[in-house]
Amino acid sequence: MSRIGNNPISIPEGVSVEIQPTLFTVKGKLGELTQSYDNVTLHKDENTLLVKRSSESKPAKAKHGLYRALFSNMVIGVSSGWSKELELVGVGYRASTQGQRLELALGFSHNIVFMIPNEVKVEAVSEKGKNPIIKLNSLDKQLVGSIAAKIRGFRKPEPYKGKGVKYVGEQIRRKAGKSA
Numbered sequence: 001m002s003r004i005g006n007n008p009i010s011i012p013e014g015v016s017v018e019i020q021p022t023l024f025t026v027k028g029k030l031g032e033l034t035q036s037y038d039n040v041t042l043h044k045d046e047n048t049l050l051v052k053r054s055s056e057s058k059p060a061k062a063k064h065g066l067y068r069a070l071f072s073n074m075v076i077g078v079s080s081g082w083s084k085e086l087e088l089v090g091v092g093y094r095a096s097t098q099g100q101r102l103e104l105a106l107g108f109s110h111n112i113v114f115m116i117p118n119e120v121k122v123e124a125v126s127e128k129g130k131n132p133i134i135k136l137n138s139l140d141k142q143l144v145g146s147i148a149a150k151i152r153g154f155r156k157p158e159p160y161k162g163k164g165v166k167y168v169g170e171q172i173r174r175k176a177g178k179s180a
Contacts (some may be wrong), residue, residue, distance in 0.1 A: 012079045
């Protein structure tokens with residue numbers, strides 16, 4: 001029994017849902033998202049959406065909670081959007097943006113230039129005395145998470161001083177280092 005799959009999805013005002021036999025489409029004030037699906041059936045009431053299994057086979061049971069979570073993330077994405085914030089911790093670490101081009105100075109001999117997809121809005125905030133912050137916004141939760149993970153992968157936080165690219169609010173496990 002899937003606990004996540006059995007939860008109903010509430011559809012907020014201003015969001016329209018279109019259900020076809022193998023395609024799910026959501027339209028909202030921020031945009032439109034589509035997702036193909038199989039092994040589940042969708043039932044729409046006034047402002048709720050229920051995801052049911054089409055059979056009791058193993059693939060249907062495995063995909064029940066997955067598709068419910070994907071559809072819920074799509075509904076939230078088109079109504080309010082998803083965002084991630086990354087913090088650059090380290091002396092001389094900088095970030096700047098020109099359109100969809102993100103340029104990072106992370107202590108390497110060269111700057112890293114990273115092209116952000118058009119679906120994601122990127123903003124670099126630098127305040128004097130604070131660490132630079134990169135803000136990513138989009139309707140697609142999966143895309144925002146993968147872009148943030150790629151940026152974090154350029155220089156992961158190290159456990160001794162905590163230098164690197166980390167999520168805002170992330171706790172880094174620290175090590176003591178050498179004892180004299």
